[in-house]
Amino acid sequence: MLTSTAAVARAGLDGIAVKPAECDVLDARDVPVDTVTVDYEGRDHLPSAEALEALARTADVRVTAPVRADGFDPLGDDSLLSALPETVGRVFVAGHPAYLTEAERERAVAPRLGAALQATPGAWVGTESVERVAMATGATQYDLLSRTTERELRAIRAAGFTGEIAVYAPTVLTDDEDAVLDAVGAYISRRRPVSRALPEGAPVDSTAKGRAREVLLAAADDYALVGTDREVAARTDALREAGATTVVGYPAQGLESLLE
Template sequence: MLTTSTVARTGLDAIALKPTECDVTAATSIPADAFAIDYEGREHVPDPGTLEALADDAEVRVTTPVRADGYDPLGDDSLLADLPESVGRVVVAGHPAYLSDEERGRAVAPRLGAALETAPEAWVGTESVERIAMATGATQYDLLSRSTERELRALRAAGFEGEIAVYAPTVLSDDEDAILEAVGDYVARRRPVASALPDDDPDADASATGRTREVLLAAAEDYALVGTEDDVRARTEALREAGATTVVGYPARGLERFRE
């Protein structure tokens, strides 16, 4: 890894990409060792050529929801044929927002198991299926939360020796308005945060004031990596000390800063 790059200075091991928010081909200019590409609907999956180009110089993983047509190992898995051999996978249950009613009703556990039979090196997304994901023994892919460091220490103390990757929106700024514009809506959707927010103040961006602003800024510290490069590096190092093996940052304000 380039020691002078922004990615290196923050201590991030990988960069997450959202195809609806950035040009995935532009990520070839980011000096990162690894990329994880989020799933936002089959129409937004990058084409094989783009994936291969990105994988020329870095490890690349594509999120594949096992309940979705095209990636269902117990049904239609036709989209898997489009994934280049050089590209790895993150198998997940699948966010309901990107699934049909029929897909949402499909059983997760047998599909995760079947997917890992053909892709044993895949990571497993744990959101909403933590126990099932842990039972697979594969690399766990967790969302950062206020309890992540405590849970990591508990898992290591209990003897879990597998790999654990942690995903977090990342904002390289200590400006409160910039932080809220980038991750305010995201943290507001976390259940503990939503329950703490005032019912009469829906603003979750830089316009938030009073108690709402206070709750959102505290939550941004818990559920995202925010602050200066040194601040983010201190947090990534703390996560690794607690037991994380990989820290994946999603550039919530765009890719530009991470090209430096």
């Protein structure tokens, strides 16, 4: 592993998220972080048990497991879930509809999260679309960064929640506006407040102009960690001060962007 002078350390990230459809998950071994989460992008992109075991020798590895999907359903077909190595943790989520069949999307989330956590008490729970259900489990919350995250973290802590809270955010370690939009413009544009504010049919990458560009760049600060190493470090520090225990960045410009 590289030294702590790597960009990922200077930016204050505790962990990274990797997308197996985009890279070899074993490349994450080069990034000096304690935690690696593996996003679910469909059964075809699930890494092999051997690759996950190898990665788990260098970091705390957690695989995203959509509890409504066949293969991960603790109340039905859990063949993929049970085949994961014991050295690899889980992040139980409702599951992105794009990766679920119509029948899978109809399955109830709450009883499946409960059953999954009963079998794996140390798992994290993704809060996207099921915030109240996730909070009720008492497990480590895995929350997507938004414009209200810091306020919500303080409110959760003030209400007495003492569990761990991990925050996930696409990360772009540059202040080059075009690079930021090319890396996270499409992701940001899908966030509901942003999609409503964007002019219809406007491009969402570096070719965006006028009102669309203004909306996207403002939203980049709300929904992603963008800027110089120092600027991102200030944001990760603020998240931890508000109550986050772990900040996980998805390297939207590739793993190599975290190693400079």
